[in-house]
Amino acid sequence: NAGVTQTPKFQVLKTGQSMTLQCAQDMNHNSMYWYRQDPGMGLRLIYYSASEGTTDKGEVPNGYNVSRLNKREFSLRLESAAPSQTSVYFCASSEALTSGGSNTGELFFGEGSRLTVL
Amino acid sequence: GENVEQHPSTLSVQEGDSAVIKCTYSDSASNYFPWYKQELGKRPQLIIDIRSNVGEKKDQRIAVTLNKTAKHFSLHITETQPEDSAVYFCAASGNQFYFGTGTSLTVIP
Numbered sequence: 001n002a003g004v005t006q007t008p009k010f011q012v013l014k015t016g017q018s019m020t021l022q023c024a025q026d027m028n029h030n031s032m033y034w035y036r037q038d039p040g041m042g043l044r045l046i047y048y049s050a051s052e053g054t055t056d057k058g059e060v061p062n063g064y065n066v067s068r069l070n071k072r073e074f075s076l077r078l079e080s081a082a083p084s085q086t087s088v089y090f091c092a093s094s095e096a097l098t099s100g101g102s103n104t105g106e107l108f109f110g111e112g113s114r115l116t117v118l
Numbered sequence: 119g120e121n122v123e124q125h126p127s128t129l130s131v132q133e134g135d136s137a138v139i140k141c142t143y144s145d146s147a148s149n150y151f152p153w154y155k156q157e158l159g160k161r162p163q164l165i166i167d168i169r170s171n172v173g174e175k176k177d178q179r180i181a182v183t184l185n186k187t188a189k190h191f192s193l194h195i196t197e198t199q200p201e202d203s204a205v206y207f208c209a210a211s212g213n214q215f216y217f218g219t220g221t222s223l224t225v226i227p
Contacts, residue, residue, distance in 0.1 A: 040127070043217040056214075090161065109163070111160075112161055
């Protein structure tokens with residue numbers, strides 16, 4: 001049981017290049033998320049997928065696209081990387097147990113992907 | 119959307135003392151409030167959580183309190199140890215999770 005696995009762990013890109021971050025979970029979770037973490041900014045939600053077949057924008061979606069390929073996999077794509085996208089990216093998943101409309105399932109994070117855009 | 123504010127941003131305490139981290143949130147629909155600990159270079163991991171029908175929850179040296187009327191919740195760590203040194207994040211959950219900006223806790227031996 002690997003939990004949440006994301007690849008690659010490290011990547012260096014030049015401005016304008018594209019890349020895809022891959023994420024897979026083996027916990028049969030319905031919901032999956034992509035966050036970015038920057039110093040002093042906490043964890044900011046880029047996109048999320050409440051269930052297979054759906055995706056929604058989070059707080060900072062500009063410059064990113066996502067694909068919920070199936071229940072296990074949720075990828076994040078940078079079409080034209082910019083230096084402002086230099087960050088540590090975390091994929092996460094949760095059971096999405098709802099209580100009064102709220103997501104109350106524990107978030108499980110991947111190990112993170114450190115992306116540098118030159 | 120939800121806005122979660124967290125204070126302080128840094129906190130240093132002597133080993134054995136208590137540490138308190140406070141968070142406020144804006145969306146009254148949020149009803150789940152987890153706390154995550156992140157060690158340097160590692161992923162965030164859940165340490166305790168509280169749901170809106172509960173005012174306080176304790177797990178050994180860690181406790182969380184929630185005041186839904188005032189929209190604030192706090193993390194209390196007693197008898198701190200050097201291994202408690204990490205960054206702590208609060209979060210509030212509506213249909214998605216919103217995180218505070220983190221508190222870097224240093225426990226001085």
